[in-house]
């Protein structure tokens with residue numbers, strides 16, 4: 001029997017300039033790395049979570065050129081020259097994004113593991129729809145799974161953030177996240 005030949009894994013790295021959260025980042029990584037791996041392991045942006053890594057849970061959702069994508073299924077190499085936005089890039093100079101505030105106010109995040117993915121998917125929706133219906137919110141977030149909240153608080157938080165972004169008055173919230 002001939003000996004089994006074992007190929008050593010390639011150590012080759014590609015050097016790529018990625019634009020992440022508005023900044024150009026020079027990064028070197030093996031060409032097979034996913035965007036999720038490069039964000040977390042090379043750039044230290046651990047807000048984006050890994051879950052199933054099979055495209056089924058949505059917790060790794062980030063925005064590419066404003067569109068939500070599953071970073072566990074995207075090759076980082078293919079993101080060169082495109083604008084990547086992660087949960088770390090949602091806050092602006094004036095503080096958290098209204099989605100982040102609404103999620104916190106309404107207790108729409110419990111363990112919080114799914115939250116970065118929901119926030120990114122919801123941001124993409126609110127960027128293109130000023131006043132989405134409950135059905136449109138449900139549809140836009142249908143690829144994101146949450147084991148804790150039962151989803152209702154998340155939908156309400158997106159509606160509240162949408163109202164804030166339209167400049168509408170929103171009512172106070174009690175200590176239990178109830179309007």
Ligand code: FES
Pocket residue numbers: 049050051052053054055056057058059060061070071072073
């Ligand atoms: S980790 Fe990407 S979809 Fe689950």
Ligand code: FES
Pocket residue numbers: 108109110111112113114115145146147148149
């Ligand atoms: S808040 Fe725990 S999985 Fe969604």
